[in-house]
Every structure is written in C-alpha cells, then in structure tokens.
Amino acid sequence: MVISKDDIVKRNFRITNNNAIDMHVGKRVRQRHTLLGMSQEQLGAELNFTFQQVQKYERVANRISASRLWDISQILDVPISYFFDDMSEGTMRSSPRWISRGDNTDVLNGEQIKDP
Numbered sequence: 001m002v003i004s005k006d007d008i009v010k011r012n013f014r015i016t017n018n019n020a021i022d023m024h025v026g027k028r029v030r031q032r033h034t035l036l037g038m039s040q041e042q043l044g045a046e047l048n049f050t051f052q053q054v055q056k057y058e059r060v061a062n063r064i065s066a067s068r069l070w071d072i073s074q075i076l077d078v079p080i081s082y083f084f085d086d087m088s089e090g091t092m093r094s095s096p097r098w099i100s101r102g103d104n105t106d107v108l109n110g111e112q113i114k115d116p
Contacts (some may be wrong), residue, residue: 005012018060020094021087025069026058032076046075
C-alpha cells in the first residue's frame with residue numbers, strides 16, 4: 001500500500017499539534033483546580049504568571065513543561081501521575097513515540113494500514 005504525502009502530513013500534525021495526551025493533561029489541570037475551588041487567576045498567581053497562561057495550558061495552546069507540571073502538582077497537592085490517570089488507550093496511542101514508530105494503525109478505505 002502506498003502512503004501519500006497527505007497521510008504523512010496528517011501523522012506529523014498528530015505528533016505536534018493538540019496531541020491527545022497534552023489535551024488530557026490540560027483537562028486534568030482544569031479538573032483539579034476547579035475541584036479545589038481555585039480559579040485560573042489563583043493558580044496563575046501561585047505560578048507567578050497570568051490566568052491567560054493557565055488558559056493556554058488547559059486549552060493546549062501551550063504545552064506544559066516537566067518542571068511546570070511539577071510546580072502545578074505541588075500547588076494542586078497531587079502526584080504527577082494524577083495528570084495521566086484515567087487516560088484511554090486511544091489517548092495513549094496518540095503519543096509521538098507510537099505515531100513515529102508506526103505502532104499506530106489507521107484505517108483507509110475500510111482497510112487497516114500500518115504506517116511504515
């Protein structure tokens with residue numbers, strides 16, 4: 001089976017833009033601070049930046065770095081693993097590692113294909 005340039009572009013988009021794992025982490029940040037009754041403004045103040053940056057993390061306009069995720073976990077009083085809890089298999093398979101290795105399968109015209 002021949003894979004088109006469009007298929008490669010779509011795969012690369014899944015790796016770099018609005019990755020499902022980043023979206024899951026952003027949702028978990030929002031879920032936790034909301035559960036605690038903490039506003040975006042309050043979380044931003046604890047992190048020494050504006051609520052707009054918190055919004056960008058939650059909406060995945062900006063990715064959360066490992067050190068920032070650590071800070072957020074400390075402020076929200078949860079382990080780092082909290083942000084990855086309840087992740088679906090489909091979300092896990094959107095990992096750039098899975099996509100770039102070709103471990104992710106796609107369906108084209110009813111046939112399952114594996115990206116080489």
